[in-house]
Amino acid sequence: MAGVPEMTATRKTQASGRSKRKISWDVVRTSCVLLVMCYHSTFLSTYLHPEMTPRNVVFPYQVGASLLLVISAYFACVTIGRGTALRYWWGRMARLFPPFVGAVVVIFAVMRWVAVEAWFYPSLNDLWWNLLMLWNWKPADYWFIDGSHWTVPLQLMGFTAAALLFRTRWGHGRRIILVLWAAVLVPIAQWPVRVADKSELYRTIVDGIGVHRWHLFVAGVAIWLWSTRRIGLLHFAAMLAACMLGQALHNYTETPEGLIADWGSTVAVCIGMVVVALTAFGPDWNRIFPEWLAGRIRWFAGISYGVFLVHQTIGYIVMKKLDEIGVDPLLQTAAMLVTGTALGWTLTHAVERPTHKFLMRAYDGLATRRRTRSSEV
Known part of the structure; x- marks a missing residue:
């Protein structure tokens, strides 16, 4: 989720009670999370567990999570100048990490409590490895x-790289443009090595720091630069085209028959990048959506990070149990969507919002005490 946690903060409201946030962003973010859920429930579920009944409707494109990273990078640019870089970084960590920990613990408990025969049954070591995110470095050894x-x-x-760059000259002006071009061109240049080199150390480092995904962050920053008129249209188009090339190369898969491209997912993500850019640059869509519908979209957008974190594995278990008693595959998919939404709402209200509020208050209190001591010296 990815979700976009910096957009799920408690909303400030106008006197009319309506949110100041553009409904267009909530629509885009909600759509991305729903695409993730549809991809997992209709395609990846039976791909990973072929013993399950095939789905009646299949959405086979991996697009939603990639676009959420683009949106996340865009809003990092929007929010990073509001206060110190350290407070920005702390806020992002406080928003992301506690609900992640809560989700991992809940999913671990459900996988052991409602164990499915022949499916992955996690040990306590698996719990610690997942909390430490070791699968990001060696997914073959540490299972998700x-x-x-x-x-x-x-x-x-x-977010850490953004905060560090913002504190230096390389996070501003023309220097950040050079950083962005390097971040998208270096992975493209090393792609032949990535698909050919069998060095475990190389793969661990390159995949661990997500080199093959950097173009998604670059796309988000480029959209912000263009929407705020810091770069021109031609420059933006060239940078976005380079990001699209990075996405196309990323979607090649190694098989015994050679490299196979997932052009469906590539085209979908590229179209999504354009949609995000037009959303950032254009007017709000508040005239398109009636208030009753906009309210429901805002509600789902507000819990989207929690939904993203908990819907997949528990959803598969729900679908498997329903499949065993002969429930129609379409109803199984609906059950996964409803379960993920309910659990996401619970995680948001029980963990994400209260821990973020507590951690930010703790940070602000400590910062105030430090300023007071400094003024007294």
């Missing part, structure tokens, strides 16, 4: 408790 969590360490690293 929930495959959706691959986005979390990338966001943690991305």
Whole structure:
């Protein structure tokens, strides 16, 4: 989730009670999370567990999570200048990490409590490995408790890099343009090595720091630069085209028959990048959606990170149990969507929001005490 946690903060409201946030962003984010859920429930479920009844409707494109990273990078640019870089970084960590921990623990407990025969049964070691995100470095050795969590360490690293860059000259002006071009061109240049080299150390480092996903963050930053008129249209188009090339190369898969491209997912992500750019640059969509519908979209967008974190593995278990008693595959898919939404709402209200509020208050209190001591010296 990836989800976009910096957009799920408690909303400030106007006197009319309506949110100041553009409904267009909530629509895009909600759509991305729903695409992730549809991909997992209709395609990846039976791909990973072929013993299950095939789905009646299949959405086979891996697009939603990639676009959530693009949106996440865009809003990192929007919010990073509001206060100190350290407070920005702490806020992102406080938003991302506690619900991730809560989700891992809950999913681990459910996998052991409602164990499915011949499916992965996690040990306590698996729990610790997942909390430490070791699968990001060596996925063959450390199995995912929930495959959706691959986005979390990338966001943690991305927000950390953004905070560090913002404190230096390389995070501003023309220098950040050079950084962005390097971040998208270096992975493209090393792609032949990545698909040919069998060095375990090389793969661990390159995959661990997510080199093959950097173009998604670059796309988000480029969209912000263009939407705020810091770069021109031609420059933006060239940078976005390079990011699309990076996405195309990423979607090649090694098989015994050679490299196979997933052009469906590539085209979908590229179209999504354009949609995100137009959303950032264009007017709000508040005239398109009636208030009753906009309210429901905002509600789902507000719990989307929690939904993203908990829907997949537990959803597969729900679908498997329903499949065993002969429930129609379409109803199984609906059950996964409903279960993921309910659990996501619970995680948001029980963990994400209260821990973020507590940690930010703790940070602000400590910062105030430090300023007071400094002024007294």
